[in-house]
Amino acid sequence: MNRWFAVILLCLGLSLWSTSARADELRPAYIEMTEQSPGQWTLLWKASANSRLGRNGEIILPENCKATDERKREFAASNILTRLTLKCKGSIQGQAIGLKGLELSSTDALARIAPIDSAMQTVRLTPAQHVATLEKPSVISNVAATYTIIGFEHILLGFDHLFFVLALVLLLKGGWLIAKTVTAFTIAHSLTLVGTTLGFLSLPSRPVEAIIALSIVFLAVEVVKAKPDDLRLSERFPWIVAFLFGLLHGFGFAGALAEIGLPEGDVPLALLTFNLGVEIGQLAIVALALAVLHGLRKFQPSWLHPAKTATAYGIGIIATYWFVERMIA
Incomplete structure (x- = not known):
């Protein structure tokens, strides 16, 4: 009973937090x-x-x-x-x-x-x-350090990208599978980020941001409905799902980077180090989430499934709020 009471409190807390937590908050x-x-x-x-x-x-x-x-x-x-x-x-x-x-x-x-x-x-x-x-x-070290930090902060403060990566960790089992899936996500969002920043690709930001929110809802539902003996689409082909949604998330990264601005003459270096910072941030999220799950599995195994479910519900509720907000804004 106490376990499920904690689950309910966590869901309520995440739902209330959604009124203040915003996606892509990094707007310097x-x-x-x-x-x-x-x-x-x-x-x-x-x-x-x-x-x-x-x-x-x-x-x-x-x-x-x-x-x-x-x-x-x-x-x-x-x-x-x-x-x-x-x-x-x-x-x-x-x-x-x-x-x-x-x-x-x-x-x-x-x-x-x-x-x-x-x-x-x-x-x-x-x-x-x-x-x-x-x-x-030193212009090289200065630009590299600045944009690496910006990329790292963006993945941690751009809550929609953070939630997507976290949902992947909750859904999948095995460090190697998670690593391959997150790598597919990274490659995809890097492609659209570079293409958009250099002017080769373009999509209107409002529907892209709405679909990004919907991608998080999709993964949250997959986590909640996952069963050990019945693999869902995202569990059977996780790298394909991550790659396709990663293409959309890349447009979100590009929008944030456009708000920041790029130094003329050092655009390739800024893009590379921004991506590096994003990747470091993703790895930090994955490592932290895996450590928490490992701790629950080892010391409180009965809490593992409720904790995953509660977190997925919280992520899904927040992402749904973002989707509705972006559709009506």
């Missing part, structure tokens, strides 16, 4: 400062129009830089774009750039600085560190 602001001629710079910064940061945030400029005209603001999709022309005396290395208002938000910001006579720099601003000093970096 983006700052781009480009030197057009010696001492003459253009600045662009982008933030969600629905956020306090987009409405009230302000750029903290290097001390030796002054705006030479009024800022221009415009709406583009769901973002507010702000443009400025700057005149900077001397080098901006050693100066600080930041985003006032970021410390009050729950998002991050990327700042891309492109001088004429030195390497481009990409710095990451966070609520805990909303101002950064512009040093002379």
Whole structure:
């Protein structure tokens, strides 16, 4: 009785959490400062129009830089774009750039600085560190580290992708089978991510996001209805199911990456390391889920099936909420 009471509480908790948990939550602001001629710079910064940061945030400029005209603001999709022309005396290395208002938000910001006579720099601003000093970096290691972290965070904070991977782990048995299936998912979403980012593929985002939610509902149902003596479609051909749905999830990753922005001249490196970060995040999810299941199997085997069922119901309820929300939005 206590076991099923815990199951019910878990389902209720996950259902309530669905009102605040959102898919693809990683939507950082983006700052781009480009030197057009010696001492003459253009600045662009982008933030969600629905956020306090987009409405009230302000750029903290290097001390030796002054705006030479009024800022221009415009709406583009769901973002507010702000443009400025700057005149900077001397080098901006050693100066600080930041985003006032970021410390009050729950998002991050990327700042891309492109001088004429030195390497481009990409710095990451966070609520805990909303101002950064512009040093002379190694452009390769800087971009690689930044986009690896972004990819890792996206798989952990983009809840729909996390839930899909978690549902695969709940459904399948055997580490090797899970590894092959997650690899198929990775290959598929990498293909559509690269194709979309480079402009070879395109699908409207709203129906894609709705179908992604539906793919999670499908897997959750498969977990709940799974029987040891009657393998379901996703258990018989898991890598095919993961690959097909992975193609759609790749469009979701591409949408998130489009919101972040890619550094010109380093698009291949940014794509590669973003994918690497996503893969590291997926492996972390799989390892953690397998460890929890192994612990239940070893110390509380009678809890294993109820725990899987409760988690699948919770995932299914949240994904259904997302599907309805995306269909009517």
